[in-house]
Amino acid sequence: MPQLPDVPLNGLYGASIMDHYRNPRHRPPLASSDIECEEFNPFCGDRIILQIKLDDAGRIAQISSRSEGCSIIQATASMMGEVLLGKSLEQAAALDHAFRALMRGESLDQESAPELGDLVAMQVVREYPVRIKCALLPWLALEEGMESHESGQAGRD
Ligand code: ZN
Numbered sequence: 001m002p003q004l005p006d007v008p009l010n011g012l013y014g015a016s017i018m019d020h021y022r023n024p025r026h027r028p029p030l031a032s033s034d035i036e037c038e039e040f041n042p043f044c045g046d047r048i049i050l051q052i053k054l055d056d057a058g059r060i061a062q063i064s065s066r067s068e069g070c071s072i073i074q075a076t077a078s079m080m081g082e083v084l085l086g087k088s089l090e091q092a093a094a095l096d097h098a099f100r101a102l103m104r105g106e107s108l109d110q111e112s113a114p115e116l117g118d119l120v121a122m123q124v125v126r127e128y129p130v131r132i133k134c135a136l137l138p139w140l141a142l143e144e145g146m147e148s149h150e151s152g153q154a155g156r157d
Pocket of ligand 1: 069070072073
C-alpha cells in the first residue's frame, strides 16, 4: 500500500476528528434498510458500508455508517451519520454539495455552514489532495445509494 501523507490532527478541528475516530457514532448495522451502498478505496484500504432506513415521510430515521481504514474516513463516516439523521434525501443531497464545496475550498453560505456540524473540521484535509478522497468516500456511498434507491422507486411505478 502506498504511503499517504499524514494530516496533522492538532488544534480544535484535529481534536474533533480524533474524537470521532476514537468514538465513532452510528456503527451498529441495521437489520433492514432502504438505501445501502459499499465503497472501497484501494489506495489506503478505506471501506465504507452505508445503510439508511427511511420513515414514512421519507426522512432518514436510522443510519449505519460502518467504515474501516484511516482516521479521516472513519471520522468522516461518523460525522456524516450524525448530520444526516432526521434529514430528507433532498437535504442529504444539499449537505453532500456543501461538504464537497468545503473540500474544494469554497466559502460556504450562511445556511449550509452550520448544517455541516462537526464536518467543518475536515477542512484541515484540503491541503492533502490524496486524502480528500478519504473524506469523500462516505459521500460517494451516499450518492450511489440514493441514486439506486431513486431508480428502484421509478421502476416500481
Ligand atoms: Zn484513507
